[in-house]
Amino acid sequence: MTATIDIPAAPATDALAETLSGIVGAAHVLTAAADMARYEAEWRRIYPGAARAVVRPASTGEVSRVVAACAAAGVPIVPQGGNTGLVGASTPDDSGTEIVLSLDRMRAVRRADPLDNTLTLEAGCTVREAQAAAEAAGRLFPLSLASEGSATVGGVVSTNAGGEQVLRYGNTRELVLGLEVVLADGRVLDLLGALRKDNTGYDLKQLFIGGEGTLGIVTAATFKLFSRPRQVVTAWAAVRDPRAAVALLSRLTDAVGERVTAFELIGEGPLGLVLQHGTPGMRAPLGGVAPWSVLLDVSEVSASLDLQPAVEEVLGAAMEDGLVLDAALAASDSQAHAFWALREHIPEAQRLEGPSIKHDIAVAISRIPDFIDQAGAALQQLMPGIRIVCFGHVGDGNLHYNQGKPAGMADADFRSHEGAVHGVVHATAARLGGSISAEHGIGRQKQAAFMHYKSPVALAAMAQIKRALDPANTFNPGRMLPRAFLDSLTSR
Numbered sequence: 363m364t365a366t367i368d369i370p371a372a373p374a375t376d377a378l379a380e381t382l383s384g385i386v387g388a389a390h391v392l393t394a395a396a397d398m399a400r401y402e403a404e405w406r407r408i409y410p411g412a413a414r415a416v417v418r419p420a421s422t423g424e425v426s427r428v429v430a431a432c433a434a435a436g437v438p439i440v441p442q443g444g445n446t447g448l449v450g451a452s453t454p455d456d457s458g459t460e461i462v463l464s465l466d467r468m469r470a471v472r473r474a475d476p477l478d479n480t481l482t483l484e485a486g487c488t489v490r491e492a493q494a495a496a497e498a499a500g501r502l503f504p505l506s507l508a509s510e511g512s513a514t515v516g517g518v519v520s521t522n523a524g525g526e527q528v529l530r531y532g533n534t535r536e537l538v539l540g541l542e543v544v545l546a547d548g549r550v551l552d553l554l555g556a557l558r559k560d561n562t563g564y565d566l567k568q569l570f571i572g573g574e575g576t577l578g579i580v581t582a583a584t585f586k587l588f589s590r591p592r593q594v595v596t597a598w599a600a601v602r603d604p605r606a607a608v609a610l611l612s613r614l615t616d617a618v619g620e621r622v623t624a625f626e627l628i629g630e631g632p633l634g635l636v637l638q639h640g641t642p643g644m645r646a647p648l649g650g651v652a653p654w655s656v657l658l659d660v661s662e663v664s665a666s667l668d669l670q671p672a673v674e675e676v677l678g679a680a681m682e683d684g685l686v687l688d689a690a691l692a693a694s695d696s697q698a699h700a701f702w703a704l705r706e707h708i709p710e711a712q713r714l715e716g717p718s719i720k721h722d723i724a725v726a727i728s729r730i731p732d733f734i735d736q737a738g739a740a741l742q743q744l745m746p747g748i749r750i751v752c753f754g755h756v757g758d759g760n761l762h763y764n765q766g767k768p769a770g771m772a773d774a775d776f777r778s779h780e781g782a783v784h785g786v787v788h789a790t791a792a793r794l795g796g797s798i799s800a801e802h803g804i805g806r807q808k809q810a811a812f813m814h815y816k817s818p819v820a821l822a823a824m825a826q827i828k829r830a831l832d833p834a835n836t837f838n839p840g841r842m843l844p845r846a847f848l849d850s851l852t853s854r
Contacts, residue, residue: 378435382417382461385427390467392416401442401462402454406713409450409806412458413440420467422484422542422550422581429579429836430548432461438839439463441575443517444488446509448720449805451574451841452517460839465516468581474499479587480539480556485516485580492585501587504531508706516580522572524801526705529757530623530661531588533801534571540584541567546577546832556584569827574803576838577831591661594623595669596698599677599689600652604731606685607656607756610676611727614658617676618669624659625757626705627730631766632753635711636704647701648688656756657705708753712764717773718751719780721763721787725796730756737763737790744786745779747771760800763787784811804842813847825851 383391392398393415403410414437419425432439438460442452454460468486475481476499483492489503489510496503507513507525517523519541524533531537540554553567570578601607607627615622630651637644637651648655662669670691680686692698712718725733734752741748747768754761765783767776788798788811804812813821825848828835839845 378431378437379415381431382415382428385431386417386419386424390418390420392418398462401445401464404445404447404450404453406448409453411454411456411460413454413462414459416462416464418464418467422468422544425463425465425468425544425579425581426548426550428461428463429544429546433547433834433836436834437461438836439579440838441465441516441520441579443485443514443520444509444512446513446517447521447805448722448802449799449807451521451803451805451838455840463579465514465579465581471495472582474501474587475556476500476587478556480584481587482540482554482556482582482584483515484582485514485519487515489513489515489518496587497590499587500590502590503585504588505534505537505585508709515583519571519580519583520573520575521803522801524755524758524760526624526626526755527659528755528760529625530620533758535568537585538567538571538583539586541570541580542582543567543570543578543580546834546836550581551578554582554584569831572803574805574838574842576828576842578837589663591623591663592665593667593669594659594661594698595673596692596701597656597658597660597673597677597689598647598692598701599656599658599680600648600687601654601656602685602687603654604734604756606680607654608727608730609685610656610680611756613680614660614673614676617672618660621660621662621669622658622757623661624657625755626657627752627754627756627761628655628657628705628708629750629752630654631749631751632708632712633704635715635751636707639711639714640704640707644700644704644707647690647704652687657701705753708751708762712751712766715766717767717776719765719776719783721784721798722760722800722802723763723787723791723796723798724758724760724800725791725794727756727759729794729796730759730761733761733763733790733794733796736794737787740786740790741765741783744782748783758800759796788815806841809842809844812842813844821847822851 398416401416440454440460440462442464445452465486468484470484472482492503504527518534522534542554543551611625630653677689749766751764792815798811
């Protein structure tokens with residue numbers, strides 16, 4: 363068995379390209395630099411690469427045949443969905459040897475069943491298309507994230523994406539009922555059932571959820587659907603500090619239970635960037651920019667229950683106790699959308715501001731204030747004046763804890779400190795019993811930290827699974843588990 367593939371770059375007219383053209387059609391085997399460019403770099407352009415070719419199959423059968431052909435030729439494959447990832451798992455390396463297998467032509471909605479409350483779609487459907495398909499069936503597809511217009515079903519499954527409503531509905535792993543997966547030899551593993559209970563052996567689909575395309579290529583998925591809320595109360599509150607935000611979440615949950623759908627913490631740094639770089643008409647909901655704000659949704663399926671008085675009562679009591687400084691409830695759907703637009707524009711605003719160092723950590727909800735205090739102090743000691751862009755899903759313990767350069771620092775100088783900044787943030791999360799990756803994955807970016815903080819027993823088990831399902835390391839080699847690590851285990 364070999365764990366590393368080293369295939370020299372080949373001209374577009376080689377035998378493999380001809381074979382792939384025969385499977386998907388010549389128009390869907392891209393080899394010209396201009397045609398491949400958008401597949402070779404993610405939107406931040408931190409992990410640009412050079413593909414041998416980009417192949418765009420239109421069906422599971424075509425994916426199967428493409429994988430079998432590449433496996434026979436010993437050519438590695440990088441599966442790609444919407445290419446919205448942040449850790450370098452969906453773009454080719456710079457060797458010119460890897461095939462990018464794009465699923466962007468596989469966009470069929472196979473079945474939407476309001477009685478079973480299930481939705482089966484192909485991997486190239488975007489999250490927004492999944493939401494629309496559920497809505498057409500009178501149901502809710504609850505996965506929601508800032509990149510939902512371009513992030514795909516296959517991508518969110520492969521990264522176990524979370525988003526803004528994990529608090530009520532769970533992350534992707536909790537939403538998936540079944541998968542269809544093409545294995546490394548081209549065989550199709552059909553796990554696409556819609557059963558809520560199936561205790562017949564190992565739950566194999568879980569291996570591919572969050573697997574970052576390293577174990578198989580997800581070609582379709584069946585998701586749980588939910589009844590659509592008939593009312594949603596959206597509020598923006600300025601809070602005293604992160605501890606007050608956590609206390610407010612607890613009080614709100616005590617008052618309305620599982621109806622708390624989203625609970626986002628937003629620091630003054632990210633809100634300020636949005637107001638600076640956002641679209642015309644964006645404004646702070648409370649007039650000024652508070653040091654810390656909370657954006658929350660409380661939703662209810664029944665039309666006979668009125669949630670607004672309960673939310674107002676919780677916010678009012680929190681104001682009396684000094685936890686909340688000011689608050690506003692959205693008076694209309696358009697105002698609620700305006701509140702959420704501020705939150706969703708943060709990644710783009712930070713991109714427009716300049717270079718940033720991004721983190722996606724998770725700690726227990728009660729430890730969020732400790733993480734913010736400890737990481738912030740350590741970073742200021744490391745790099746005085748560093749700007750903290752902190753926001754995230756407090757309801758599930760996930761913070762997007764990003765950094766911008768101090769005023770006057772050159773971009774290159776800031777970038778040269780990236781490893782040290784990562785070290786501070788990851789060490790703080792680990793010290794508090796947290797994770798270095800809540801929803802973005804490992805890819806190439808977080809490999810060193812992953813290998814450092816994950817237990818040796820867990821890493822060895824993951825490697826054994828990888829070797830069992832993909833012994834030639836065909837799928838996404840060098841992502842998540844480093845090649846050298848797999849090689850070292852293979853040689854034993």
